[in-house]
Amino acid sequence: xxxxxxxxxxxxxxxxxxxxxxxxxxxxxxxxxxxxxxxxxxxxxxxxxxxxxxxxxxxxxxxxxxxxxxxxxxxxxxxxxxxxxxxxxxxxxxxxxxxxxxxxxxxxxxxxxxxxxxxxxxxxxxxxxxxxxxxxxxxxxxxxxxxxxxxxxxxxxxxxxxxxxxxxxxxxxxxxxxxxxxxxxxxxxxxxxxxxxxxxxxxxxxxxxxxxxxxxxxxxxxxxxxxxxxxxxxxxxxxxxxxxxxxxxxxxxxxxxxxxxxxxxxxxxxxxxxxxxxxxxxxxxxxxxxxxxxxxxxxxxxxxxxxxxxxxxxxxxxxxxxxxxxxxxxxxxxxxxxxxxxxxxxxxx
Amino acid sequence: xxxxxxxxxxxxxxxxxxxxxxxxxxxxxxxxxxxxxxxxxxxxxxxxxxxxxxxxxxxxxxxxxxxxxxxxxxxxxxxxxxxxxxxxxxxxxxxxxxxxxxxxxxxxxxxxxxxxxxxxxxxxxxxxxxxxxxxxxxxxxxxxxxxxxxxxxxxxxxxxxxxxxxxxxxxxxxxxxxxxxxxxxxxxxxxxxxxxxxxxxxxxxxxxxxxxxxxxxxxxxxxxxxxxxxxxxxxxxxxxxxxxxxxxxxxxxxxxxxxxxxxxxxxxxxxxxxxxxxxxxxxxxxxxxxxxxxxxxxxxxxxxxxxxxxxxxxxxxxxxxxxxxxxxxxxxxxxxxxxxxxxxxxxxx
Numbered sequence: 038x039x040x041x042x043x044x045x046x047x048x049x050x051x052x053x054x055x056x057x058x059x060x061x062x063x064x065x066x067x068x069x070x071x072x073x074x075x076x077x078x079x080x081x082x083x084x085x086x087x088x089x090x091x092x093x094x095x096x097x098x099x100x101x102x103x104x105x106x107x108x109x110x111x112x113x114x115x116x117x118x119x120x121x122x123x124x125x126x127x128x129x130x131x132x133x134x135x136x137x138x139x140x141x142x143x144x145x146x147x148x149x150x151x152x153x154x155x156x157x158x159x160x161x162x163x164x165x166x167x168x169x170x171x172x173x174x175x176x177x178x179x180x181x182x183x184x185x186x187x188x189x190x191x192x193x194x195x196x197x198x199x200x201x202x203x204x205x206x207x208x209x210x211x212x213x214x215x216x217x218x219x220x221x222x223x224x225x226x227x228x229x230x231x232x233x234x235x236x237x238x239x240x241x242x243x244x245x246x247x248x249x250x251x252x253x254x255x256x257x258x259x260x261x262x263x264x265x266x267x268x269x270x271x272x273x274x275x276x277x278x279x280x281x282x283x284x285x286x287x288x289x290x291x292x293x294x295x296x297x298x299x300x301x302x303x304x305x306x307x308x309x310x311x312x313x314x315x316x317x318x319x320x321x322x323x324x325x326x327x328x329x330x331x332x333x334x335x336x337x338x339x340x341x342x343x344x345x346x347x348x349x350x351x352x353x354x355x356x357x358x359x360x361x362x363x364x365x366x367x368x369x370x371x372x373x374x375x376x377x378x379x380x381x382x383x384x385x386x
Numbered sequence: 387x388x389x390x391x392x393x394x395x396x397x398x399x400x401x402x403x404x405x406x407x408x409x410x411x412x413x414x415x416x417x418x419x420x421x422x423x424x425x426x427x428x429x430x431x432x433x434x435x436x437x438x439x440x441x442x443x444x445x446x447x448x449x450x451x452x453x454x455x456x457x458x459x460x461x462x463x464x465x466x467x468x469x470x471x472x473x474x475x476x477x478x479x480x481x482x483x484x485x486x487x488x489x490x491x492x493x494x495x496x497x498x499x500x501x502x503x504x505x506x507x508x509x510x511x512x513x514x515x516x517x518x519x520x521x522x523x524x525x526x527x528x529x530x531x532x533x534x535x536x537x538x539x540x541x542x543x544x545x546x547x548x549x550x551x552x553x554x555x556x557x558x559x560x561x562x563x564x565x566x567x568x569x570x571x572x573x574x575x576x577x578x579x580x581x582x583x584x585x586x587x588x589x590x591x592x593x594x595x596x597x598x599x600x601x602x603x604x605x606x607x608x609x610x611x612x613x614x615x616x617x618x619x620x621x622x623x624x625x626x627x628x629x630x631x632x633x634x635x636x637x638x639x640x641x642x643x644x645x646x647x648x649x650x651x652x653x654x655x656x657x658x659x660x661x662x663x664x665x666x667x668x669x670x671x672x673x674x675x676x677x678x679x680x681x682x683x684x685x686x687x688x689x690x691x692x693x694x695x696x697x698x699x700x701x702x703x704x705x706x707x708x709x710x711x712x713x714x715x716x717x718x719x720x721x722x723x724x725x726x727x728x729x730x731x732x733x734x735x
Contacts, residue, residue, distance in 0.1 A: 199550060201548055202682075202683075204682075204683055204719070208683060208686040210683070211683055211691070212686050212687055212688075251639075251660070254659050254660045255662060292660065293641070293660050293661075310603050311600070311602075311603045311604075311642050312603075312642075313604060332603060332606070333551075333553075334551075334556035334557060334560055335560055337556070337560045338560035339561075365551075370553070
């Protein structure tokens with residue numbers, strides 16, 4: 038496809054370990070409810086209607102790019118679109134979040150899944166949104182594609198919604214380890230195809246979200262998360278070959294897994310706010326880029342305080358092989374001007 | 387008070403770093419919904435009625451002691467009784483958990499709190515339950531008292547219930563740091579009195595639960611959790627002098643704070659299941675007892691697998707200065723016989 042030339046490649050340079058004139062910055066969930074222009078559009082359309090309508094997904098993806106001096110865009114979508122593609126109903130309930138009314142209860146329920154879906158067809162709306170957005174971005178900043186990781190998707194499919202313990206999904210790991218691996222493998226195979234098609238459609242970077250790493254530990258990670266995360270990255274890169282793009286892995290709450298993550302093929306490791314940047318750099322060595330990790334709640338503080346915290350964070354990460362970001366998605370009640378203070382502070386470092 | 391002589395002091399010996407014939411074991415939330423005898427009693431009484439009725443609190447405290455070969459009992463109560471004593475309404479809603487219908491919204495709301503309560507009077511029912519239970523235990527095992535830590539109680543008081551992010555309570559830390567410290571200090575002063583009176587009433591060990599450490603990080607912990615945890619332990623021990631009892635601190639999700647915790651006066655650090663025992667021992671040194679940290683979900687697996695996991699855990703902690711436990715409270719849908727497998731496995735090590 039013939040896309041406009043890229044004018045800002047800071048984030049790609051940081052991903053490759055090259056020098057940058059200033060630290061690249063983007064923000065997880067940067068298109069979303071904290072923006073009045075998003076809430077306005079959302080008042081007219083259902084959440085998944087926006088995801089499924091390329092024009093709308095493109096529009097909200099561009100909203101933060103038009104407002105802020107960001108160094109990357111991320112396609113507006115949801116990690117649960119894969120779960121929908123597998124045949125499960127996912128509803129987005131106001132002030133509750135995603136709900137799956139009929140979750141997987143027993144391993145036999147795996148038979149309910151459409152395991153051999155045509156990813157290009159079932160998730161075509163995401164690829165269309167990516168292509169459209171890449172054009173509309175007109176080279177201003179790179180476009181990031183993403184997917185939820187297998188364990189994180191498995192949690193939603195079994196819990197049917199949020200949980201403080203993920204005990205139903207974790208029960209599978211201990212009670213039905215082989216069936217759990219079967220489900221994780223089904224998800225992995227789809228995620229690989231999904232990410233490859235995102236790049237084919239125009240994504241210039243990819244992030245894999247293992248948002249529920251916090252419920253595992255080192256042993257469970259090594260059995261039920263790490264191998265799939267690793268395989269996703271290797272397979273996507275192997276199949277894309279010269280068209281490969283930098284890949285980010287973000288395992289929220291996975292403080293115990295930083296070393297393991299650094300042995301996979303990912304170019305970038307995203308860190309949540311509980312991780313000390315200096316410690317993380319010691320653990321992973323110098324051949325990987327780190328991303329993160331300002332506490333999203335720090336944006337509730339006054340702008341001057343936010344700037345101090347950003348300076349402190351950058352001084353710990355240093356400017357080399359670093360992408361500034363929050364340590365978790367931005368929360369809906371953040372003042373958009375406070376996000377601006379963060380972005381400006383990064384660029385002033 | 388004249389209590390029956392203690393027949394099993396394993397847990398106290400482990401707390402002091404003395405040799406034990408076998409590893410002591412107890413389980414967080416060991417009196418509770420996973421037991422049919424608890425559910426039966428709970429079907430007749432409201433949750434807080436059980437907490438407030440010494441005879442009932444004693445009965446459920448003893449239920450697991452009668453069923454299993456445990457090395458400690460822990461008084462049945464709730465961390466939110468302090469919040470109630472401060473004048474806030476707390477409801478226990480089925481399948482939701484605790485709900486505070488009228489949480490603190492602004493720092494001005496601190497004026498709503500009864501800050502100068504008579505702890506002996508307002509929480510007298512807990513002390514009565516402890517004294518009664520200590521007698522009924524008849525020296526079989528020691529009785530543990532407990533309190534929620536200030537930051538954890540502050541979360542409930544502001545969030546009004548569970549939260550995946552604790553963003554409302556964290557907003558206070560960034561937006562109203564001085565008022566947050568005022569609230570944390572109010573809570574600390576009450577917790578100190580509360581724990582001292584628990585010991586005066588017969589508690590032979592104390593645990594302080596910082597269940598919401600996972601929402602902080604090292605910087606926030608050092609400002610809003612650590613100083614209060616430290617002060618609680620020092621003040622309780624200083625005031626009790628020769629009547630002091632061993633004190634446990636458990637900061638769930640506080641992987642970043644293990645070193646700091648080891649510099650306080652606590653005798654025992656409880657670890658959640660994400661912490662590697664070998665790493666934790668390296669961090670804290672040899673002069674502190676560790677407690678934990680089997681993944682509570684591992685009890686969903688078959689008994690033989692539970693026994694293997696316990697063996698593996700014990701081999702990492704070693705038998706010296708170690709108290710076996712789960713890494714979080716036991717979940718309500720665990721098969722009681724699976725807990726038995728865990729307890730037996732510890733004692734076989």
